[in-house]
Amino acid sequence: MTASPRSSEAGSPLSLDLPEQARGDRLDRALAALLPAESRASLQRLIREGRVRVGGRRVRPSYAVRGGERVEVELLQVKPSSIEPESLPITTLYEDGDLLVVDKPAGMSVHPGAGVRRGTLVNALLHHCADLSGIGGVERPGIVHRLDKETSGVLVVAKNDMAHRALAAQFKARTIKKTYEALVWGRPRTPSGVIEGPIGRHPSARVRMAVRPDGRAARTLYHLRATYGPLSLLEVHPETGRTHQIRVHLSFIGHPILGDRLYGGRRPAPGPDRRLAEVVAAYAGLALHAHRLGFAHPRSGEWREFEAPRPEVLRALLEALEHSRESAPAPDRRRR
Numbered sequence: 001m002t003a004s005p006r007s008s009e010a011g012s013p014l015s016l017d018l019p020e021q022a023r024g025d026r027l028d029r030a031l032a033a034l035l036p037a038e039s040r041a042s043l044q045r046l047i048r049e050g051r052v053r054v055g056g057r058r059v060r061p062s063y064a065v066r067g068g069e070r071v072e073v074e075l076l077q078v079k080p081s082s083i084e085p086e087s088l089p090i091t092t093l094y095e096d097g098d099l100l101v102v103d104k105p106a107g108m109s110v111h112p113g114a115g116v117r118r119g120t121l122v123n124a125l126l127h128h129c130a131d132l133s134g135i136g137g138v139e140r141p142g143i144v145h146r147l148d149k150e151t152s153g154v155l156v157v158a159k160n161d162m163a164h165r166a167l168a169a170q171f172k173a174r175t176i177k178k179t180y181e182a183l184v185w186g187r188p189r190t191p192s193g194v195i196e197g198p199i200g201r202h203p204s205a206r207v208r209m210a211v212r213p214d215g216r217a218a219r220t221l222y223h224l225r226a227t228y229g230p231l232s233l234l235e236v237h238p239e240t241g242r243t244h245q246i247r248v249h250l251s252f253i254g255h256p257i258l259g260d261r262l263y264g265g266r267r268p269a270p271g272p273d274r275r276l277a278e279v280v281a282a283y284a285g286l287a288l289h290a291h292r293l294g295f296a297h298p299r300s301g302e303w304r305e306f307e308a309p310r311p312e313v314l315r316a317l318l319e320a321l322e323h324s325r326e327s328a329p330a331p332d333r334r335r336r
Helices: 027-034 040-048 121-128 161-173 245-252 274-282 312-327
Strands: 006-010 014-017 052-054 070-073 076-080 091-095 099-104 152-158 177-185 192-196 199-201 209-211 219-228 231-238 288-296 303-307
Touching (some): 027 040, 027 052, 161 288, 192 245, 199 245, 219 245, 219 312, 274 312
Antiparallel strands (some): 014 070, 052 070, 091 099, 177 288, 219 231, 288 303
């Protein structure tokens, strides 16, 4: 079922008598023949949610029709959403009839939430696209996965429910390839490593997440790409998709991301290099960028990868750090 901005609510039950010729058929298939305006997938969802009853009892989509049964179907009615489409600039990396791949800027929320109704990616998408998948709900049409507001980079959006389900299944199976760049404080003890630690809500600061025994399993891989004095550039591959996962895991091992106010990334630059300290102090963002996303196209099955270039502020920061490193005097190794 394709959806523009809307929400769903239960309507009055519809009573149907299953025809004798449907005997031996699956319930979802028999209902699809009686209700051509509803997709078989949407009917299966209604059956699983208990919105379809045969003889007053819940059944499975695979229920074998006997013929003549009375069926009550509670169809979902749609109503307009309060989310307003907005003509906001979107950098499109790829688009076809099933999906849209965008380069989300830092500072833009992915979807509306508490106290935020405008200026989100969803507002922009509703202006850009005539239709978006409705599985994510009225607040999140088309949204299969998210990036934090402060994180920039590549994000895929589903235009229809088929694409949404196929992409969501890949995220669940962890076959999606996600590559991030993170500029962190300190230098990891090993150039490559794996961070494993269950993540859950912080016990006292509810806006934060934390590594805690009762959290959900989380696993992150990293590779060291460069060092700049007190900072290191990492390539990061999150194998799971927990809230704030990369930020939490890197902070957990003692290397918070530059600019991360929630997880300890605002520490001052140590050392005598004033130029480096000034460059770092001037950076106001979160130095985390979703650089690459790879997945199997939901319709063709073809493997596709998309890259988002570094945002200008992060690119300028890395260039300044590189220049500072190249111009730094070599250490005096003479024996004293």
